[in-house]
Amino acid sequence: MARSTRSNDWGFPRWRGYEASREAARVRLCDREGCERPGDRPAPKSPNSPERWYFCETHAAEYNRGWNYFEGLDAEEAARREADERRTSAGYAESRHHGWAGPGDGSRSRDEMRALEVLECEPDMAFEAVRTAWRRLAKANHPDIRPGDAEAATRFRAIQAAWDVLKAAEERRQWRPEATGGE
Secondary structure, rough: OOOOOOOOOOOOOOOOOOOOOOOOOOEOOOOOOOOOOEOOOOOOOOOOHHHHHHHHHHHHHHHHHOOOOOOOOHHHHHHHHHHHHHHHHHHOOOHHOOOOOOOOOOOOHHHHHHHHOOOOOOHHHHHHHHHHHHHHHHHHHHOOOOOOOHHHHHHHHHHHHHHHHHHHHHHHHHOOOOOOOOO
């Protein structure tokens, strides 16, 4: 009987399963001692070295938690290296097209962000926490509490202006018309 040179992979339908192959797939195991999972996450063995460890996801997370790029360097050398790294990789410190935005999730305007700074609040604070901060600062700087203090009066006016901005923004958010489902 003649030997067939034709494979089963021609045409449609494919006669052999997609997962089947003739040779075994090479799988690199995790470099962590005793781990039998695939090591598909490379990690540097030392700073500026092309050599890599290959870990599974669990051990890569453990490795990254303890990684210290400046380990073994004195403070002066570490500061010099950090300055060199920042000088040469400035594009990685912060994306330039996001540099204008500043902190926050994008839901607040620039005026609201300034008002939050005056009230010493984080950009993502809830409105009730902002109200509590406003009351605390207003009580501490109120002209009736600190009569004759011009600096406290100036701070009180700034706190009140900030509160007005944030209160108006919150009211706009509450009364924004909701989308009706096609009616």
